[in-house]
Amino acid sequence: MVIPRFVIAAPASGHGKTTVATGLMAALRGRGVEVAPFKVGPDYIDPGYHTLAAGRPGRNLDPFLCSEELMAPLLLHGSRGADVAVVEGVMGLFDGRLGSDGFASTAHVARLIDAPIVLVVDARHTSRSVGALVLGMATFDPDLRIGGVVLNQIGSPRHEAEARASVERVGVSVLGSLPRNLEIEAPARHLGLVPAAERDDAGIVAMGEVVASHVDLDALLALAGTAPALAAEPWRPPLSPPAGAGAARRPKVAIAGGRAFTFRYPETDELLIAAGCEPVVFDPLSDTALPPGTAGLWLGGGFPEVHARELAANTALLSAIRDAVADGMPTVAECAGLLYLCRELDGEPMVGALEGTAAMTARLTMGYREATAETDSLLGRVGETITGHEFHRTAADPGDPPAWLLAGRPDGVATSSIHASYLHTHWAGHPQLAERFTDAVHRRWAGAAATDPASEPDLAHHGDKDLAPDLVDFAVNVRQPRTPGWLVEAVTRDANWAAYPNPALARAAIAAHHGVDEDMVLPVAGAAEAFTLIARALEGVAVVVHPQFTEPEAALVAAGRVPLRHILSATEGFLLDPGAVPAADLVVVGNPTNPTGVLHRRRDLLALRAGTLVVDEAFLDAVPGQPESLISGDMSNRIVLRSLTKTWALAGIRAGYVVGDPRTIALLSAQQPPWSVSTPALAATVACLSPGRRDEAHRLAVAGEAARADLAGRLRDIGLAPVDGVAPFVLVDTAGFGPGSLREALAARGYAVRRGESFPGLGPTWLRLAARTPDHHAGLVAALVDLQETLCRKN
Template identity: 55%
Template sequence: MVKLPRILVAAPASGHGKTTLATGLMAALARRGLAVSGHKVGPDYIDPGYHALATGRPGRNLDPHLVGESLVVPLLQHGSRGADVAVVEGAMGLFDGQIGGAGFASTAHIATLTRTPVVLVVDISHASRSIGAVVHGMRTFQPGLTIAGVVLNKAGSPRHAAEAATAVEAMGVPVLGILHRDDHVSAPSRHLGLVPAAERAQAAAALESLAERVAEHVDLDAVLELADGAPDLDAQPWNPAAHVRPATNDSPVVAVAAGRVFTFRYAETTELLEAAGCTIATFDPAHDPHLPPGTRGLYLGGGFPEVHAAALSANTSLRADLREAVLDGVPTVAECAGLLYLCRSVDGHPMVGALDAEAVLTPRLTLAYRRPVLGPDQLLGEAGTSTTAHEFHRTTVTPVHGERPVWSVDGMPAGFGGPTLSASYLHVHWAGHPDQAQRFADAVHAGSAHQRAPGPPPSLSVTPVLDVALTDPLRHHGDVEAGDGLLDFAVNVSHLPRPGWLEDALHAGVAASTRYPDASEAHEAVARRHGRDRTDVLLTAGAAEAFVLVARARPWRHPVVVHPQFTEPDVALRAAGHEVGHVLCRPEDGFTLDPALVPDDADLVVVGNPTNPTGRLHSADVLRSLMRPGRVVVVDEAFMDFVPGESETLTSEHSPGLVVIRSLTKLWSMPGIRAGYVVGDPAVVAELSAQQPPWSVGGPALAAVVAASGPDALAEQAQRARRAVRERRILVDGLAELGVEVTGSAAPFVLARLGRGTHAWLRTVGIAVRRADTFPGLDGTWARLAVREPTATRQLLTTLRSKDTWS
């Protein structure tokens, strides 16, 4: 038998002042120097936050629906370890519980299970003597329940309070205190209830005022005497270590969302994870720029992302980290607020974007206990496993589930699930279902072992991936993945130094920048190189500007981009207001293009050759077959100068509607000098030119175009192209030895199926590769690897080989 002094604060209905009295009692008793344990009946999100603020200990929940009747007393004892007194706050009316459950999970149910004396708080603002009848009815409604005292709330005057107190005491119940109307201690409301304590800037000061008021107007000695008279408890305290175990000797980090937005999670959740060998690291999604170092698991609990959507959206770097982690297979549990946060947006504010869904705030409140069943085998358990849960939200998510719904609720699929993800509106109390905590912890341990590798220490300083790419995946470019301290396989620009003749030309271009640039010499140089007329050529600020000009040139009815492909054409066409269609080349076909897949009514077709990121070199005949009257075909040859002899180029092709885009930035190591051009059908070139602002291409870039079109450049280009072939072969052969699937490439990069999580893991050991899941048609198993010098390539291959030894 264990002695635990305790009381339970209840009321006839919601709105009588349970939270005010319960929290005030906790704070007032703590001011006396007592260790106070705060508890809340039911799955409430918010009140335990006030309890924690008042007591300095975690607020805890007691709910037989979520954990079962047998665990209520052990959890009460666990939460009260080392406490002098426990104060339990009820929910709703004293006898209100699960609908149709005859009071199951009600405050009275908890009071009966724990044999705790009840202090009833009653709002008397609209009655006086009738309060005696209310108390009499509450006292006699359920035999075996002890209403040990009453606190009268919102008294209007001493005479009013005395009238009500006399009527109550005539029923044989002592009045322990009288609180008069005082709006200064009421907690402001929100669409889901009270504003969380963590969001109230003056919460501590308000709590101090409340403690003083309760201490002045409530007989604390009498309350403690009632608490001390509570019967001893015949049960052992709950112990998380008795329900879970560590899977390895490691202590992998589970990042747990906290702060002003994510204010709710059951205290036992993190205790179970710690008992399962995980290290808990909290982070604030509204403010922290990155995930905690070494994160190997994610727990995103409840809160109010819809209220703080602007702050969450503004934290772009953290959203990028989270999206990368989730898509790379870091085990993730997201409940309610966590589900919303992982969506593409909440009420139009960009969120993490790891789920293909949108969330919006609605007028309708969803509030219910649930008995869901797990869907297909996934992160939290096997298919068909039933559980108990709770929903509480005013938002909706569209669609309501993914391809692998995590739950079946009343026979309907719900949530987004998979081997490394569980995201839904449902809150599960893991003390009642420790097998789910074990499954999650096991996945974190397994992921940690798989991702660990020898190499640079964890303190390695790396530049994070910028989120602009991940807010809109089509705007993601490899340069944001490289950074100081990282071996760069992400950027597809040659690392060779620029030749002297090009440096001289660039310096001359800068020197001539005292006057407006004259593009005539560069136009002539390009026309001469490709055997074209001057009117067939348009100089552009890199290939990117060319795509913008194409997008603006006509009111395209049905533009189509062949993917996977450089995403800038999509971005430009969308920005110009066009609906863009996609033709997907499949990996099982080697990313070859089937012209029959291109819709007959497409009036614009954009295709890369060789294509970024696959490196696929399409035959000139296949591309010619795309041409037809009324259609413009744009061939992006930004990497054709890496192909020896430029086989399959169409720069010298004279066909109506055909234009070719070239870039000089990749081969010649000058991405900061935006130098490119368009050659092709002079009628289309003229349309593009009409969209271009004056002096679009600066003097240094024009000088570079002239230099890169001369005989010295053509000879140097041939050497660099042959070198790229040799170095690419070293990379491809090395990956093949590791059993890594690699696409056939004619470009200065290869597309490799490294597996989910490898992109992120390589980053932790100091190597940047280009994630490929931002290209339409590819998923997180792929990564693009730039061709580098053999020394760097061997370092990459050695690192990948070491990863296999840990898997």
């Protein structure tokens, strides 16, 4: 696989690698380049700055923690959908684990990912000697290629000219130079830079602006493009949900976040998701309880010593965690998490789940470790050795038995339900740790008395199940009562039903309609078939953004997968915040979304962190002008689903199509059974997408817009607050009528409505109402008013 890439390195620490790397990421992003950010080594703090600069998770490449074999796969995994990968090195270019001949050094990782190097050189105390330094760095290891130099801390034009000439004399290009005293360096404290979570992004923006004005970005991108293809496949979490886990078995793992707990690798969340768990971040500084439904607890690294007084003041959460741990909740705590679980930290009371105390010391403990388990525990097995690293200035005596032996020295404490240690581990390198933890979480969830599978939405429910012969239909979103005559004629008279279906004409019609190449389209038997093909063809962790049409999740569950649900907030109008949606191999979202009708912005959809983004635009043809569509000539790593059944009343024929990345279209096509799209459906596709039907489709969309506005206005007039959407249906919460659903009461008055509880994320008081005629709207609203009056009389 090919991903343009380069590594930012330096002769030693302190030359400005982080400033230059972060600035480059921000500068490239500012030019519209999608940057995949990486850091060599175990460091958590620099990737936090990378995340702010690049707008996607900063990741680590560490062969000691994860093995040499995983470097290229992890790089490719983190680069999905990116235009370029920027890798910041660690320490000096050749500095690795002591006594190992440079193992885990920047040079080692650069060789493993076959990337050119950009050398950052602090020239404050030198000028012409920079050339000799660069020559030595360039020739020390013949397997490396230094493709350019960025001069840092330049004092004057003459200083720059002297240093630049010396570098170019040894055959290396100077790609830029940064003047002294730019005041863009990040502040530091006792364990290095202040974490990005404790700062705003103003400094990141400044770094990007400075780098953009002093570094040749085009030359850098050209250098990145010289990196060869990698003979590797992207890493995928090697876990799956336990046998028997399904859509109703999605236990939450509460993950400490906020300013006090800033350290964890993105792959941790991805492994949890792959194993059928739902990671939910909570802030120990402000949240007073664990998230509802929590079945596991993960407390990572950070700076609790800086925030000890605030943590101690949150007594409600301390008590809740103490009770949960005492009750056997599976709990993993690394470094900061260990301190938090102790009885006290620097004299401030903490959770008290562990016996001992912890305090700051003058000694820095830092380095790679090989850790051996002395006993079986939540994570470890007797005699098993794993790799990790330590990085702290505190000391703790949490109790026995130890979680690990580090060169014979006991570290932390571990039991069958808790594993607390100073050691940071990268679970991508040791997935058995994630598997043991998630298995314990699933066991606890399965046995929890509060678990009620019956409360899970019926993913197979559809609006037609709410119909009855004598009811006015507000439940099904088909726009017209009958298929248009010209379409019936095209399907029955013009189509040759005696021949096997041939999708060629339909494929050409779809491509012409959207102005894309034919290898970017695939006719399907409605969206249901498309989602089935997607669930079979596209592997990895899946996230479905809810409230959402239930068929995407139903298809994934039928394929033996448990997607993560991301629930949009009703109080925020069901608007999409792309930064809040977990990164995943596959992200599915509707636009406009069924059942909310909310239209998401194109830029927010494109900001979702997805290996493949699937957007269900089944109702976008019912919106005048079809704004915010993702269909275009370039659809790398994304696909769009369209349906013809709603606008043209074709539910019985099942006609739709997919438009997207040709590589993904080929994968879906390979899963599609022969002749799955019938001759009538193919004929209908050609007829509906003919140029002569554009005006009719637009008139129907305008009429649908007016119908929605009429229905929403009438609902507002009686005190309800329908969701602000654009689709030809309305979602409304009727909680003011009482705690239950009005569906049966409205059916008794002659109206069929779609029940809200059939959508994940909604409860029984929500109703989805298809837009109909003003007379029908008036009748439905009159029935609602009658219900209100009846309830008032009863109360």
